[in-house]
Amino acid sequence: MIDYLNILLYVQIALCIFCLYRIIRGPSIADRMVGLDIFGILVVGICAILSITTKRSFILDIGITWIILSFIGTLTLAKYLSGKKLNE
Amino acid sequence: MKGMSIIVKKVTQLLSGIIFLYGIYIITHGHLTPGGGFAGGAIIAGAYILLILAFGSDTIKLKNIEKGSSLTESLAIFIVLLLAVLAFFLGSKIFFANYLPKGQLGEIISAGVIPLYNIFIGIEVAAAIITIFLALIIFKEEITK
Amino acid sequence: MEIISFILICIGILFNLLGCIGLIRLPDVYNRLQSATKCVTLGTCSILLGVLFHFGFNEAGIKAIIAIPLLFFGATVAAHALVKGAYLFGIKLGDKSVKDDYKDVEKS
Amino acid sequence: MRYIALFIILFILWLLLSFNFTLTNIAIGVLVSIITTILFGKYFIYGGIKFLQPQRYFWLVVYLFIFIWECIKANFDVAYRVLHPAMPIKPGIVKVKLGIKSDFARMMLANSITMTPGTITVDIIDDYIYVHWIYVSTDNPEEYSQKVSGKFEKYIKKIFE
Known part of the structure; x- marks a missing residue:
């Protein structure tokens, strides 16, 4: 069971590369922010799977902390975005 | 600084207290689980930053808050130094020595003076991050006038 | 219990994969956000449920329960x-869009 | 009243987070909850006596099952549009009239709309809610307001208002 979970862990890490593609190639600044938001949620999934494969329950604490900080960071970026204009 | 829409305001009212309690949990369990003073202080600062972002405020009120947080930061780092120097006078003759009883393994009151250091470092980091955030906002408000 | 948790984690990673493909393929910001937010949030909730079934109701399972509503909100x-x-920033809707009621409203 | 509600929620959360029921831990939990309540109590949502009525919890459980079913349907819908080679999308922003007055219920309705088939809430102004929709199927206002928010509105009216 642990071996199959390790393979799934590699799949989840590979999904982050899609988000990195969107962060690097995004045509506008809003696309990069969408990529960053999704990246933060994927890391929570990595923490959850790691807590099973390493049998240590405190890794879930790191996951909850990541949720909170990612939420506040995205709100700050959105606030910055709504105060600017594209062609100025 | 203007506020955000009604959905963000309501969710902020619901979640800010829970985020503050989670920061305190990270600080007080710093010797049992990962985290500690710095990570918990960042989360506590996040609760206040969330309130300021969602509801907005005018410049005069922000300046008052900045004075208070700056004073809190200085007091907290002074108390950490005082706790370190206290070991010097209690007979152990070394800085940062453990002069409290160690307690039971795995309980919340154990590990001597390390939880005290964690608590005051948490307060110091939270006040410092809020001060930096407020300084950036006040600078931007003044530059747009 | 082991089997149920394994199946839930597999479903979650499948949803995550669909969301990330949508993040690459769809044409403009709004549609990308549609695909990515829904699929990735539900997939991660499914993974956390799998963790709950694996550990049972002890301190690890309780933390997984607390994480689900926080992640949702x-x-x-x-x-x-x-x-x-993104709308207030001035990014236009894509070429295929058919309707825009938000254009001439006084925004706050 | 709102201070007591916030105190109870925070104390239960502390006991669940640090999973140990000794006397020391409970005392520290009471102390921490009191500090948090004094600092953040005035911002908490004031709901009156509503959270003591048991029929609201019954409708909440019913609503949760309907909501999870709609979520799963949403994901297969979006997956079909993403994987189809021609990408059958027809996006647009529509305007839907609301039938709910209180602010907290409006927030829950907006969050529910964000999680269901191909719709994201953009803004709430006065009595209208603006929704970005990935496939605008009809042009008739009554028909699409039924499709977007009709399923949730009656349950949310029973639960939160």
Whole structure:
């Protein structure tokens, strides 16, 4: 069971590369922010799977902390975005 | 600084207290689980930053808050130094020595003076991050006038 | 219990994969946010449920339960703030769009 | 009243987070909850006596099952549009009239709309809610307001208002 979970862990890490593609190639600044938001949620999934494969329950604490900080960071970026204009 | 829409305001009212309690949990369990003073202080600062972002405020009120947080930061780092120097006078003759009883393994009151250091470092980091955030906002408000 | 948790984690990673493909393929910001937010949030909730079934009701399982509502509120409100911010920033809707009621409203 | 509600929620959360029921831990939990309540109590949502009525919890459980079913349907819908080679999308922003007055219920309705088939809430102004929709199927205002928010509105009216 642990071996199959390790393979799934590699799949989840590979999904982050899609988000990195969107962060690097995004045509506008809003696309990069969408990529960053999704990246933060994927890391929570990595923490959850790691807590099973390493049998240590405190890794879930790191996951909850990541949720909170990612939420506040995205709100700050959105606030910055709504105060600017594209062609100025 | 203007506020955000009604959905963000309501969710902020619901979640800010829970985020503050989670920061305190990270600080007080710093010797049992990962985290500690710095990570918990960042989360506590996040609760206040969330309130300021969602509801907005005018410049005069922000300046008052900045004075208070700056004073809190200085007091907290002074108390950490005082706790370190206290070991010097209690007979152990070394800085940062453990002069409290160690307690039971795995309980919340154990590990001597390390939880005290964690608590005051948490307060110091939270006040410092809020001060930096407020300084950036006040600078931007003044530059747009 | 082991089998149920394994199946839940597999379903979650499948949803994550669909969301990330949508993030690459769809044409403009609003549609990308549609695909990515829904699929990735539900997939991560499914993975956390799998963790709950694996550990049972002890301290690890309880933390997985607490994480689910936080993730739900956080992800949806972040998506809403990003959409509004992107519209106020001045990014136009894509070429295929058929209707725009938000254009001539007084925005606050 | 709102201070007591916030105190109870925070104390239960502390006991669940640090999973140990000794006397020391409970005392520290009471102390921490009191500090948090004094600092953040004035911002908490004031709901009156509503959270003591048991029929609201019954409708909440019913609503949760309907909501999870709609979520799963949403994901297969979006997956079909993403994987189809021609990408059958027809996006647009529509305007839907609300039938709910209180602010907290409006927030829950907006969050529910964000999680269901191809819709994201953009803004709430006065009595209208603006929704970005990935496939605008009809042009008739009554028909699409039924499709977007009709399923949730009656349950949310029973639960939160």
